[in-house]
Amino acid sequence: MGKLHVNTTMRDVKPALHLKTGHAPENWLGRLKTAGAVLVSVGCLALLALLLGSMLVSGGAKDAANGNTSNGMLMDRYDMYMTNQISDALDGVLAVEKVYWLNDEDIIAPEPDQTKFGSTTDPSSLQWLLDEAAELLEGQELLFSTDTVIMPGTEVRYYLDETILSITWKQSIGNACYNFNEVKIAHPSQFRRFLADGQYGSERQYYTTQMSASVNAVSAANGDFYKYRPYGIVVYNGQVHRAENTPDTCFIDDQGEMILVQDRTFSSQEEVQKFVEDNNIRFSLSFGPILVENYQVTMPRIYEFGEILGGFSRAALADMGDLHYLIVVNSFEGGLDLMPTLRTFAEVVQSFGCEKAYALDGGQTAIIVMNDQMVSTPSYGNQRMVSDMIYFATAIPDSE
Amino acid sequence: MKFRNFVSGVLPWVFAVLGLGAAAAGIVLSLTSIGAEPVLLEAPEAARETVISMLDQVSGGDYEGAGTLMLGQPSLGADRDAGEEAGAVLWSAFTDSISYELTGSCYATDSGVAQDVRITALVLDSVTQSLRQRTKDLLQQRLEGAEDVSEIYDEENNFREDVVMDALLEAMEAAIREDATYETVQVRVNLICVDGRWWVVPDAELLSAISGGVLN
Numbered sequence: 366m367g368k369l370h371v372n373t374t375m376r377d378v379k380p381a382l383h384l385k386t387g388h389a390p391e392n393w394l395g396r397l398k399t400a401g402a403v404l405v406s407v408g409c410l411a412l413l414a415l416l417l418g419s420m421l422v423s424g425g426a427k428d429a430a431n432g433n434t435s436n437g438m439l440m441d442r443y444d445m446y447m448t449n450q451i452s453d454a455l456d457g458v459l460a461v462e463k464v465y466w467l468n469d470e471d472i473i474a475p476e477p478d479q480t481k482f483g484s485t486t487d488p489s490s491l492q493w494l495l496d497e498a499a500e501l502l503e504g505q506e507l508l509f510s511t512d513t514v515i516m517p518g519t520e521v522r523y524y525l526d527e528t529i530l531s532i533t534w535k536q537s538i539g540n541a542c543y544n545f546n547e548v549k550i551a552h553p554s555q556f557r558r559f560l561a562d563g564q565y566g567s568e569r570q571y572y573t574t575q576m577s578a579s580v581n582a583v584s585a586a587n588g589d590f591y592k593y594r595p596y597g598i599v600v601y602n603g604q605v606h607r608a609e610n611t612p613d614t615c616f617i618d619d620q621g622e623m624i625l626v627q628d629r630t631f632s633s634q635e636e637v638q639k640f641v642e643d644n645n646i647r648f649s650l651s652f653g654p655i656l657v658e659n660y661q662v663t664m665p666r667i668y669e670f671g672e673i674l675g676g677f678s679r680a681a682l683a684d685m686g687d688l689h690y691l692i693v694v695n696s697f698e699g700g701l702d703l704m705p706t707l708r709t710f711a712e713v714v715q716s717f718g719c720e721k722a723y724a725l726d727g728g729q730t731a732i733i734v735m736n737d738q739m740v741s742t743p744s745y746g747n748q749r750m751v752s753d754m755i756y757f758a759t760a761i762p763d764s765e
Numbered sequence: 766m767k768f769r770n771f772v773s774g775v776l777p778w779v780f781a782v783l784g785l786g787a788a789a790a791g792i793v794l795s796l797t798s799i800g801a802e803p804v805l806l807e808a809p810e811a812a813r814e815t816v817i818s819m820l821d822q823v824s825g826g827d828y829e830g831a832g833t834l835m836l837g838q839p840s841l842g843a844d845r846d847a848g849e850e851a852g853a854v855l856w857s858a859f860t861d862s863i864s865y866e867l868t869g870s871c872y873a874t875d876s877g878v879a880q881d882v883r884i885t886a887l888v889l890d891s892v893t894q895s896l897r898q899r900t901k902d903l904l905q906q907r908l909e910g911a912e913d914v915s916e917i918y919d920e921e922n923n924f925r926e927d928v929v930m931d932a933l934l935e936a937m938e939a940a941i942r943e944d945a946t947y948e949t950v951q952v953r954v955n956l957i958c959v960d961g962r963w964w965v966v967p968d969a970e971l972l973s974a975i976s977g978g979v980l981n
Contacts, residue, residue: 447852
């Protein structure tokens with residue numbers, strides 16, 4: 366390798382250097398290659414970063430959109446849910462037994478459905494009636510049955526709706542004709558008392574069939590004929606109107622219970638009023654005597670009213686169970702002419718299994734009525750005009 | 766000398782090749798990873814605040830307000846009251862019962878961020894399942910206490926509608942007081958960031974939890 370001459374210039378050196386290294390200042394291709402490589406690399410990296418950055422925003426949105434289940438129907442769906450729940454709840458309303466009742470202040474009861482009255486001469490054909498009345502009877506047994514032997518030539522009459530079953534029939538017992546009205550009601554308010562013209566003290570009197578029709582009674586019977594004599598206890602619509610010389614009295618409370626009180630228990634009208642208030646008494650019957658208590662005949666040997674020792678038509682109100690009553694009237698008909706003494710009558714009534722029984726006015730007053738028609742034949746063949754009655758009514762309101 | 770010549774001649778080509786290779790790799794990577802989920806290194810506090818705001822709206826009964834904080838700003842369909850008064854009473858009790866507790870911090874997920882929340886609310890069925898018996902019992906009481914049939918029955922001898930609905934409302938209120946149970950559920954509230962703002966993802970799990978299962 367030769368040495369450089371000192372006299373050479375840089376212009377001379379450069380070419381020399383070039384020759385020595387193999388580079389030429391004009392080798393643009395190499396530089397271009399280098400620059401291009403660098404630029405391409407940087408550009409790709411930038412592009413890569415840009416793409417990665419955009420995925421940060423857009424990639425998750427797609428997944429989120431896939432998970433979006435909002436459908437904007439919150440209240441609509443909630444209402445649907447509540448409609449089902451309320452519908453189910455209100456189904457329970459149908460299971461609430463409808464209870465109808467009457468107000469004592471309403472003198473006239475709802476009109477019975479005439480299509481629900483019926484009659485037959487064959488008691489054995491009335492099993493359907495007893496089956497239909499099963500819910501109303503609530504397990505209580507009736508005195509009447511399909512095996513009941515009724516007097517020849519007579520018929521069984523009946524009425525049945527949701528609130529009342531009333532059956533009348535005649536039987537021969539000990540050569541005497543006994544007329545029965547067995548009643549089962551749904552509510553105590555259906556056992557009612559009616560005074561002539563709907564008020565205490567009216568001077569007018571009516572036949573029992575007339576009063577029955579005026580108040581829409583399903584079945585009715587005579588009361589105590591309070592206007593006939595100036596003594597006895599008269600309670601009407603919870604008010605004591607009279608309390609004179611008090612005989613055996615039958616009070617009816619707001620549960621339909623017969624409360625039997627012996628004579629001379631009260632010494633003043635105020636005492637009677639207090640008793641009425643304390644016991645929620647609705648009305649009273651004041652004839653007597655008490656015939657049966659605790660399933661036993663308890664009638665006295667001597668009694669002020671009713672000629673108890675003679676043979677007459679008798680009437681009794683008997684307690685057969687919860688809201689279950691029996692009216693018994695003996696009458697002269699069908700060739701059966703025995704008129705029992707009151708004791709004999711009481712023993713017959715007691716034989717029916719009643720817990721309590723109370724004598725109502727007898728004689729020509731004694732009568733049973735159904736659908737405003739006489740069932741029993743009164744003494745002497747004709748009704749007597751009287752001041753009052755007791756009756757049983759349907760509680761189903763009149764439909765408009 | 767030969768080595769220098771080798772290096773100076775080959776090096777540019779090496780860089781060029783590397784550059785082209787990098788470019789190609791970048792393009793391939795970008796095209797094949799379009800659907801890839803990004804990985805975030807940290808979750809912002811703003812996302813947590815969005816969850817809190819949304820749940821505050823819900824517990825205040827303002828579902829429409831809560832919807833404005835959800836992706837797509839959906840109307841949840843709660844812009845009116847419940848159709849029945851008894852239903853409105855129950856819905857009010859439900860929204861009043863809603864409470865929540867954020868568990869842990871907001872954290873990054875493959876799709877965005879998430880915040881775990883425990884939401885406690887009244888169980889609607891626990892109230893409605895006793896409605897039938899309660900309504901029946903109340904109606905029975907009204908029947909027994911009525912002084913006149915007209916207080917209970919209409920002209921057609923059916924129960925009066927106002928009496929029945931009044932009993933139903935009272936039954937509902939009693940059931941809410943005495944029969945209601947409450948349930949706590951763990952919910953993952955997902956959020957994503959769009960245009961620099963965090964949005965709650967209204968997925969099925971969240972909607973069910975805030976609606977008592979009505980929306981599911």
